[in-house]
Amino acid sequence: xxxxxxxxxxxxxxxxxxxxxxxxxxxxxxxxxxxxxxxxxxxxxxxxxxxxxxxxxxxxxxxxxxx
Numbered sequence: 001x002x003x004x005x006x007x008x009x010x011x012x013x014x015x016x017x018x019x020x021x022x023x024x025x026x027x028x029x030x031x032x033x034x035x036x037x038x039x040x041x042x043x044x045x046x047x048x049x050x051x052x053x054x055x056x057x058x059x060x061x062x063x064x065x066x067x
Contacts, residue, residue: 002028013037022053
């Protein structure tokens with residue numbers, strides 16, 4: 001599912017990618033975006049649990065709380 005999302009959006013090397021939430025699907029999308037060459041992956045999260053999931057993934061991207 002992650003690769004299909006990245007392929008469908010047409011992400012290219014150097015792109016910045018926004019991922020909504022950091023559950024299992026969001027993590028898969030983030031990892032596939034990095035594999036496709038994304039320069040940054042940004043998670044937009046709505047809960048502390050989602051924030052913690054993103055931190056555990058150890059991405060270089062930002063974690064932004066949704067308001």
